[in-house]
Amino acid sequence: MSVRVRFAPSPTGYLHMGGARTALFNWLFARHHDGEFLVRIEDTDLERSEETYTAAIFEAHEWLGMEPDEEPVYQHERMDLYRQKAEELLESGDAYKDYSTKEEVEEARKEGFARGDKTSHTRLWRDRDDEPEDRDFVVRIKAPLEGSLTIQDEVQGEVTVEAEELDDFVILRSDGTPTYNFCVVVDDFDMDITHVIRGKDHLNNTFRQKYVYDALDLEPPAFGHLPLISGLSKRKGSKSVQAYRDDGYLAEAIINYLARLGWSHGDQEIFSRDELIEYFELSSVSRGSSDFDHDKLDWVNTEWMKRLEPEELAGRWTYHLSEAGFDVDVDDRLVGIVEAMRERADTLTEMVDKSRYFFVDDLDRDAEAVDEWLTADIEALMERIIEELEALDDWNTDAIETVYRDLCDEFDVGLGAVAQPTRVALTGGTVSPSLFVTVALMGRETALERMREALAIIVSRD
RNA sequence: GGCCCGUUAGUCUAGUGGUUAGGACCCCGGCCUCUCACGCCGGUAACACGGGUUCGAAUCCCGUACGGGCUACCA
Numbered sequence: 001m002s003v004r005v006r007f008a009p010s011p012t013g014y015l016h017m018g019g020a021r022t023a024l025f026n027w028l029f030a031r032h033h034d035g036e037f038l039v040r041i042e043d044t045d046l047e048r049s050e051e052t053y054t055a056a057i058f059e060a061h062e063w064l065g066m067e068p069d070e071e072p073v074y075q076h077e078r079m080d081l082y083r084q085k086a087e088e089l090l091e092s093g094d095a096y097k098d099y100s101t102k103e104e105v106e107e108a109r110k111e112g113f114a115r116g117d118k119t120s121h122t123r124l125w126r127d128r129d130d131e132p133e134d135r136d137f138v139v140r141i142k143a144p145l146e147g148s149l150t151i152q153d154e155v156q157g158e159v160t161v162e163a164e165e166l167d168d169f170v171i172l173r174s175d176g177t178p179t180y181n182f183c184v185v186v187d188d189f190d191m192d193i194t195h196v197i198r199g200k201d202h203l204n205n206t207f208r209q210k211y212v213y214d215a216l217d218l219e220p221p222a223f224g225h226l227p228l229i230s231g232l233s234k235r236k237g238s239k240s241v242q243a244y245r246d247d248g249y250l251a252e253a254i255i256n257y258l259a260r261l262g263w264s265h266g267d268q269e270i271f272s273r274d275e276l277i278e279y280f281e282l283s284s285v286s287r288g289s290s291d292f293d294h295d296k297l298d299w300v301n302t303e304w305m306k307r308l309e310p311e312e313l314a315g316r317w318t319y320h321l322s323e324a325g326f327d328v329d330v331d332d333r334l335v336g337i338v339e340a341m342r343e344r345a346d347t348l349t350e351m352v353d354k355s356r357y358f359f360v361d362d363l364d365r366d367a368e369a370v371d372e373w374l375t376a377d378i379e380a381l382m383e384r385i386i387e388e389l390e391a392l393d394d395w396n397t398d399a400i401e402t403v404y405r406d407l408c409d410e411f412d413v414g415l416g417a418v419a420q421p422t423r424v425a426l427t428g429g430t431v432s433p434s435l436f437v438t439v440a441l442m443g444r445e446t447a448l449e450r451m452r453e454a455l456a457i458i459v460s461r462d
Numbered sequence: 463g464g465c466c467c468g469u470u471a472g473u474c475u476a477g478u479g480g481u482u483a484g485g486a487c488c489c490c491g492g493c494c495u496c497u498c499a500c501g502c503c504g505g506u507a508a509c510a511c512g513g514g515u516u517c518g519a520a521u522c523c524c525g526u527a528c529g530g531g532c533u534a535c536c537a
Contacts, residue, residue, distance in 0.1 A: 162465085202537090287468060288468045415495095
């Protein structure tokens with residue numbers, strides 16, 4: 001049978017980095033094995049589930065390039081199936097109705113713990129068969145009282161738990177809706193899932209689910225529990241995938257970084273999508289949890305900015321430029337700016353910030369920079385530069401460089417003497433790509449206009 | 463509290479009984495140089511601790527500590 005995996009988020013929030021990584025590992029596993037990757041929306045908790053989150057989860061998948069191979073499955077549409085399965089369990093005696101009130105359960109639990117019992121003593125109605133009509137009931141699984149369970153986890157290895165540690169958990173709430181540990185089993189089987197790859201926070205649940213498989217007389221799939229990403233706070237990674245996109249991270253970088261968090265392939269750091277698919281193995285997933293490191297993500301992002309075709313990168317950049325109020329099309333100039341700026345920024349948004357002087361109509365110059373570089377002693381030189389630049393037939397980097405080099409010779413000064421004044425003139429500051437590239441990309445009209453402005457400032461300071 | 467899982471530098475990791483413990487991010491030097499970057503060269507920094515097993519343990523076993531997860535009519 002071919003490999004079928006699923007990612008099963010509950011739509012109670014946006015897709016964050018932890019969820020995205022779980023989805024990614026499932027997706028990679030499926031692609032690696034030529035199998036199918038499915039998505040199941042776990043929305044049995046009607047109170048907390050929202051459609052906007054469902055939409056956001058799909059949008060995140062699309063952006064990351066991990067779209068499901070089949071139509072998503074929604075648990076809220078399958079309530080009848082769960083009730084039917086629960087009914088089967090009731091009939092076979094593997095589950096029973098519990099008419100206790102929450103208070104009674106709580107009380108029994110407290111007493112049990114006080115006695116030092118291992119399970120939480122929710123077995124009040126396990127051996128009763130009366131059915132009081134004036135009370136609601138939940139349906140509980142009739143878990144084995146003794147013995148032990150062992151699972152062979154594809155990532156964690158062999159894990160064993162004693163039966164006395166597990167209680168009779170609820171599979172159907174008093175309002176008739178099914179609980180997680182129950183529908184997961186029903187759905188995974190119904191969807192022909194062969195490998196359940198999920199966060200390690202579900203490792204213990206696996207044993208409860210094993211009981212359901214046994215009770216339903218179903219063959220369980222293989223399991224692989226991924227180490228959790230620790231230290232995910234609002235500023236460290238629990239931000240939504242879309243927030244990262246808007247902050248200027250490339251999908252390639254997110255995928256690459258996430259893949260390397262808890263998984264490795266020798267010493268390789270940068271992976272293309274195809275390489276990830278080719279190399280991904282559950283056996284090389286680490287078992288310990290890991291910390292999200294924004295510095296490393298930034299580095300990976302820059303690496304990918306340098307690897308994409310400049311035209312492609314420029315295309316993606318226009319979104320962020322537009323967000324900043326600069327509506328531009330992809331043309332030779334924009335591609336040139338991208339080529340000059342991409343190795344100087346960690347993200348696309350940072351690249352916008354550092355490139356503003358290429359797009360603004362009115363340039364603000366840094367007062368200190370003006371003070372230091374637009375000084376009287378370079379007045380004559382600036383005049384000559386403007387003259388020569390005006391006379392240029394072809395406005396290109398080489399020609400501009402020649403103008404500067406020749407003039408430096410003529411005035412017997414180093415390039416440093418004119419580079420910074422020119423930068424202040426054109427960019428308002430002292431930092432930019434190569435001088436000649438910057439002048440060229442600025443465009444003849446804007447460059448000359450700003451040079452004249454700078455000259456005026458110099459003259460006014462005499 | 464009980465149970466489960468984990469633990470190589472600040473961080474991500476390689477390592478599967480014998481290595482000067484490797485790579486990457488970060489940080490610090492230097493080179494390149496018109497600024498900033500990129501790039502290149504170099505540097506600081508790790509096997510949690512204690513017992514075993516073994517001729518020999520980062521690697522195997524036990525314990526301790528620390529970290530995480532589960533212990534819901536959440537998923």
